[in-house]
Amino acid sequence: MGQELLEREPVFCRTLEGIDTYLKPLAGWSLVEEMTRDEAGSRIDRTNIAQPAIFGLQVALAELWKSWGIEPAKVVGHSVGEVAAAYVAGAYSMEDAVKVIYHRSRLQDTTGGHGRMVAVGISTTEAKKVLVGKEDRIQVAVVNSPGLITLAGDTEPLEEVVATLEAQGKFVRWLRIDYAFHTHQMEPIREELLEVLADIQPKATRIPYISTVTGGQFAGEKLDAEYWWRNVRETVQFAPAITSLIRAGEDSFLELGPHPALQNPIQECLSEQGRKGVYFSSLKRKSDETYEMLGNLSQMHLRGYRVDWAAVNQSTGTWVDLPKNAWQRERFWLESAEGHYLRCGDEEHPLLGLRRTASRPTFRFELDPRLFTWLDDHRFWDSVVFPAAGYGEIGLALARKLFPGEPYVVEELEMKKALFVTEQKVPTVEVVFDPETRAFQIFSSTGDRKEWELNSQGVLRKQPFPKDLAPVDFEAIKAGLPEHFDHQAYYDDYSEAGYQFRPLFQHLQNVWRKKGESFAEIVAPEGLHGSIPSFHFHPAVLDACFHTVKGGQVAPDGAKATDYFYLPAAIRSIRLFVDKPPHRLWGHSKVNTDNDREYIIADIDVYDDNGHRVAEILGFRADRVEQSDGDDLEKCLYQAKWEVSRLKGTRIEGSAQIAASKEILAEVSAALPPLYQKRQLHEHYDRFMPRIDQASRQFIVNAYLDLGWQPRMGDLVEVESHMRHLDIADHHRKLVYGQLTALEEGGWLKPVGEATWEVIQVPERQCATELLDKLAAEMPRFASEVDLQRHAGPNLAGILSGEVDPLEVLFPHGSSDLMETFYREGADFPVINPLIGVALRKVIENLPPRRAIRILEVGAGTGSLTKEILPVFPADRTEYVFTDNGPLFLQSAKDKFGEAYPFVEYTLFDCERDPVDQGIEPHAFDIVLASNVIHATADLKETLGKLRRCLAPDGLLMFLEVTWRRAPLDNVFGLLPGWWRFADTDLRDRSALLSRARWESLLTELGFRDVASFTSSPKIEEDQQACFLARAPEPVELATAEAPVSTEPAVADRGILLIGGDKRLEEGLGQLGFPVWTVGVDHGAIAAAIDQAESGGGRITKIVHALALDHPRVDSLDVETLNQAQETGVRHAHELFRHITA
Template identity: 30%
Template sequence: MTCSPYSNISQYTNSGTNSCMVSNRISYEFDLHGPSFSVDTACSSSLYSIHLASEAIRKGDCSMAIAGGVNLMLLPITSVGFCQAGMLSPDGKCKSFDASADGYCRSEGAGVVVLKPLSRALADGDRVYAVIRGGTLTNDGRTPGIANPSYDAQLDLVEKACAAAKVHPHDIQYVEAHGTGTKVGDRTEANALGQILGRGRTKEDPPLYIGSVKSNFGHAEGAAGVAGIIKLALMISKGQIPRVVHFSSPNPDIHFDALNIKVPSTLLQWEGKGSRLAGCSSFGFGGANAHLILERPPTPDLHPAIENSGKVNANHFTRGTERETKTIMLLSGNTKAALKEQVEHWISFLSDTTAFNEDRFLQSLYTAANRYQHHAERLAMVVNGPDDAVQKLNLMARGEKLKTAVEGKVPEGAERGKMAFVFSGMGTQWWGMGRRLALEEPVFSDVMQRFEDVLKTLGADWSIADMLTKETNPDKINRTDIAQPCICAVQMGLVELMRQYDVIPDAIVGHSVGEVAAAYAAGLLSFEDAVRVIYYRGKELCKTSGHGKMLAVLHPMKEVEELVEKDENRNIINVAATNSPNQIVLSGDDNAIDSFHNKLKSRGIKCVLLKVNNAFHSYQQEQVKDSILKKLSILSASSRTTEAQIPMISTVTNQWLSSDVTNTAHYWWTNIRQQVRFMQSAEVLLRDGYSTFVEIGAHPALGPALKDIQSTSNSRTTKQNIIPTLVRPRDISSPADDRENILVATGALHVAGYPVNFSPAFEEKHRRVRDIPTYPWQRVLCNAGTETSSSRYLFPQTSHPLLGQAQETTEGTSSQKSRVWCSNLSEESVPWLQHHILDGNVVVPAAAYMETALAATSEIFADQNVLFLKNLQFKRFMFAPTSEAVIKSTLQHKTTKEKHFSLYSKDASGAWVLHATAEVHKGDLTQPVGSTNVLSNVAERCFKTISSEEIYEAAEEAGFHLGSSFHCVTSCTASDSYEEAVVTAEAPEEISREFGRYIYHPAFMDTFLHTFACLSLLNDKYTGKTPAKRVPFSMKSLCIFNKMPSNVTLYFRISKKGPRRVVDITVTDPSGLDVICEVKELMFEDIDAE
């Protein structure tokens, strides 16, 4: 299809059409590295592929396989051939094993199965439909004819399959047969199955049931085997044997009773002793045979709940009786409409509360989150049971916003930007922070316990466990020596929790005390060293408490710095942090800060005193310098020289850090003493394409600063996200919903397009695949067009040369239909096309657009003698192809009397390009009268004779080269100003003999257009203007009253001058008595002569 004509062959032809690419492209798309090949054994191809895939797994060539088949009927050749061979059923039905079987019905289809070792599938929580016990492949060898089945070969096939599967033939309870519905094929197959599997069964044994899915939807040929396997796997899973449709009278050549075989005529429950065992056969018409034996899988054991649930853990963190049931719901669609429909499907799905216990509900959400493809339009929502989910989905469907839901579209490509973790500093601590995580999340509580163990070795006399879960004195958490380690511990726990969700940032930045946990997350500090740094940092800084204050000023930074420089206390006031262009923090002596605070307030500058007892990042910390350097000197002895696992930018130096810097006491002293340059570090990240900032901390503190920085920075990304991980409740006496906060954060990252593994959101027993609503396909017509070789079957040249034949027609009466036509355009099909050249390029004339619209109008309003087009718009040149091109015309139904016409062509990239539009009207129009008088009056004004040679010479001067098919003007007279003209025209024989193929032949109708263009050039010369090249731009109306004779008279009258000239045209027969057609307000546009 793609290679005819040969000019269609491109660099993509071979990679796009070879059969090997069907499988290889799947490996390419999903990055699969195991065996990848396409199988062609005709009708047994997909069963061959499944057997070969299962054998590859058994041999260890791969650990998982995708196998199946596809059958598409793109050309009639195969169907015609099988008809000639007498293989197809005249009534289009596969009557498997029936006396009336007379051939099969071809069908299209595609199907795949995923194969895994049973043990791995159970461990992965997969839904296992069936297990392949074994199978075999054989060939008929020589038979009376290559397409004739072999009874002996089929006996051998089934015997070998039973041996390979290590099953007794009488244990097989059902066979999904090839069963195409041919007399010879059905007889041979059924008798062979009965001879091996049915004969010799006792009266107590059930019969061997046989059936064929081909009776349901035809023979899918290359996909037939996988269709049978899918049917059989579903039967085994559901425990039901469906009836065989079209079966009423058994084929008399099949020995049903003697061989103990039976065709089910009603739906049966699959009963019997032991496991459900069944076979599946598939035969290629070249003799390639396959038979696989399937059985029921073992029932998977449900994994127990968390082992430590309800018990006191050895790490001092007592977990609750059960983990909170809140979890994440993820829905998506390729479009907003698809996502909206998905929401509606889930509302219906979950509304059946009787079907949803907690386990099934959570397993359904696990399936949606972890086993389905996520599309661009996404919704992530935290829910607590099916009732809560339905309530929230209904709110979302009404367009309401929820704090526990995030909705949006994944940015494309680089627009998504990179993601950074931002570690907040002092002031984010609060009593009860991280409590629910410490009690319910094993990963988080393990970090807390490990942190506490290290604290004990350093001599700490207080407990992280007490601070987070038991402490009854809320104010104790604000002590510097306790607050800083607790902030760091929670941040390190959050890092590990996010890592469990596979959330790994592209970069890391920390604010003041937050740099300690940030360095640990980046791999620049070991766990033990991070605890050591934060412990001594807090303990030593506690010594400076009570002598200073800190003031946050919300005002342009430079102005505040200038005010500090002018203040009399400038030597005892330091800039502690530059958080954003409009947020600066000052630190210093109590009295100095109070005085400056009052001065700022008097100026109307917004500022607030921070709730701290220290003047952090000020000269007051100098008193602990020696102690800090001494106690952290051990870092140098254990320093590492490896680079960071994740890049981290310093808010001390604004440089990217390495472990030989962070593993020094000096760096952590500067972290204490120097100004926090958060704004400058954030600006580096923004310039480098970072757009998403996840704040790691007990409460979001840096969001406003980040927004301020983003609003003034020269960022490479247009949209930024700031996502908190934990949020302090308004009433801290109530525990925070930490799990909900984490799920909202990971959901927001998912909606923003970052990879997140949501398996940790579900307990082991809920990691099971369930049936959930399928994807809501939008059923949008995607007319990709057809290449020229295939289009010859669809659009034979007996149709209209430009319009072609209708492809799609909506339901309704003729006047209510909308249609799409496609046709081939080439110099072979329209030879006159090569005679219309503009600036050296063969260009399809605008008259061809008009003719195509008329042809479409004629087809849809077949009862009309008068054809009427309005508001024609000539959008774009259509350059003639070097070989062939496909053009598409559409008529969209508006009312019974009006349609909208559009004309397209396919460009080199395969996209449709719009060239013209028009409104098609059905109206009771009558022919104008008095045309002779009009022309006689015109003749008095049009006395200037212009030869046809002058007209076509003018065309040549403007770049129009019109060949013989377009030389139709025989005489011309014009008024003195060229504003009116009368032209006679006669079609040359080469086009007049084609008049029967068109309504108005485009080459002849183009006389209306190019003649006026040439007269306009002559008018330019007459008026002393530079001659301008003009082409049709639009037309108010075109009304067709009569057939076009080969001789006509044209009357032109300019109704508007200027860059866009407008003309009216009346076309009559040579006598001037009958009006053929009328053109109103045909507008021409000047184009660049070059």
């Protein structure tokens, strides 16, 4: 270990000799002598020798790498490696570092002979279950990666646990030591370790130090004796430490040690975070040490790291030119690496093809029917059409390629446009994945590939699969389904409806059914057996699972078969629980919605012969497609019926005469008392809310206890360590902060620092459901809020650990009934929604008789507010655009409002994206509405700016928002990612919600006028929700190139805004007779200057943008300089234009 480097590398040798000068007086033996002993005389297997030797090797390697120009950006150590890491980071003098390693190793050496350690392939969550009842004798000693930990403790119980794990087929490897480090067996050395290290003097590090005690960055000054006791006793949090580095953007790791022991854990952590990285080692057992060092150095050089070659090549040899005829008598082929890959590379998957060189994961393949021969049997309209199931398989292939071994689900799969397949024009298919949103899009093109069409899109989401599901009883299912069809009869029905499936797409052999439900035997034809192994869920087999849905449709007598022609439109989720399904499957379909033959939505469970579930397809939606019928004589005749209809976009000239906020508030105030009294909202605030808050807090306590929390008086509870100890999923970090704040409100905790609380009353388990039952019995009118807590509360532990999908809890089987009921009947909605209707009636009271009104509702969702306000607007002169970013909400709204309100248009819209890019005309709407939507965006200022662009001059923004953070809200809406999307921490530090006063001040800061708000209560303190009113800012008039230059003398109310100019330019412009306001780059300062000019009775009429004058004039620009120039140049001017015209 290091012997060859000792002989060959002076830097390495000097470092070890320097360590020896401090260690030898303490230990009585020489480190250099011990490291140069032969194998027969080595004492390196003894802890008191091994640990100082490891320390010496690691520090000497660090110095050697440094001499070659390789220095770390951050440092992390694994267990004993933390001592060397602390020294390299600069926290200690060599004397103190040696003192720490000597006493640590000396004392730990005395603990041997009573325990063992074993590496096991399980997660910490699984470990907690395995160790129940044995926690005082066995502990988790090391967390190396998400799926690899080390258990340690007393020998006998540890061997029992290992026997159980081996019986389950888990990976197990015993460590060849008789110690139980990082467990209770270390307790006897605590006092002496603290005493002998009391005088070490840690200091601030020069390189950031990442602790494997805490799992995050740690201050060097705090690396005192107490820290090293924690290092000896507590679990080694290596995986959390590496994960924190990965999240901070680090992706290159160099291990200092005698062998690359940490490569696999690091790679697993990278994979867990969906990232790729580079690993370098220093040495490898039984390999030449110089060769290994130089091999890794060369790899770093190839990766772009700067190497001091003069230090590496300390040689006096003569330089010799290489011969210039390098190609003589050798075959030469000039080809780029990408060209070679495209020509010779292995396909990732038949429906992914080859991975392209692109900024985002991108795959491309040719959909040639001569290769995909099975496609010929999937036909509609006498044409070969790529099946919707194929898009599902592409999603599954992406998930398994990009996130191998992880439980990813294909969700929100939408079919956008049919993909026709021909030999004459073979489609090229491209699959593009966005790592940030986990969304994927599937495009196709024919010919020269200049035009691409979007055929499908979906999202990959990580979602733990359910465990230990009992097999289903097929006979019991069949017993409830009275009708039976054989293969021929079933597909005869398909043919009559207009489908043209051929044998390779006719898998259903037997079907049992009744209205709304069917059960089918699915057998893959022999003609597919050759291609099935190439796929995860072969598209023809998955498509056969979709066929089971038709069995749940029972047509009335006399109905035409062609009226039952449906094509897949969307699928909420596809989960595959096995590597590959068997050739024979059983599909069980249940229809959730059959909307008067317009569309059908169903859930499909897929089983193997033993009744075990192999796949789950939720929210499968098929839309009815009109079929032409040449024999229908009536369709050869028509009758014209004329109706008077206003042409969209007309009669919108002039002002809509929208009422002032003062008038609106007066109207609302008059309507409020009877609504408040009818709903008995005083009881809601005084009696109901305190008790449901109590029940919600109790659910949090129960969930934490279920996850293993054992609170004691005086314990400190810190967010990060609390989540780690309870194995709470990382994405719930903000939620956990809110939950601990709720426990503070409940009297169990008190704050003692940033994100830290002290236990002042030990929380105990109590049946929170009983509290809810009593509450619902006493106040049934508020039952919809209770129902939400009933669904979410008992599942809270599973959701926090990642084992339960919150969407399935809140939207069971894809149904939005629970949420619709809440938004219609819960909280103060029965009061605030009608009040918004009253307000809108006042808003348009003075609408000119021939003037149309244009309304945009953003994030309309379940349509609870829409239902309340649509009757307010005149049907003959209203343009109402109902929007949401979920297509299923749009279809549901069409079904509810389409017939009664023909003036409503339904379209997808994301209020965080540019409205123009989504087909929304700028400044086109008199009223923009939103109900509890804006808080769920990443940046409030950005979102409000985009909504402002939608408003017409003098238009009204009107939106409803919750203004209180409460445990019942966090326990429901806080389970969904949108609740925590906020990134504008200058506005919202810990919660997505703002207070009523802060909303009003923000709107004013952004330039909105006539800002006001109202609530559902006459009492100021009862403002859990508030509806805000804000008028569009008056537009700034811009002088254009075509505008004639005025010859009139300057007047005091006309001014110039100078951006980025100096004093001389300001004075020069001032001589023209105009007042000048000079500002810098900040858009906020620009807006303030405009406001200041207007408040003083003036007006900005000209803008001089001079920031680009500061850019250096050079002959060539690198990319970084060019980007910097654009930030204060064209990009800044572009954003300025958007800002002042919004």
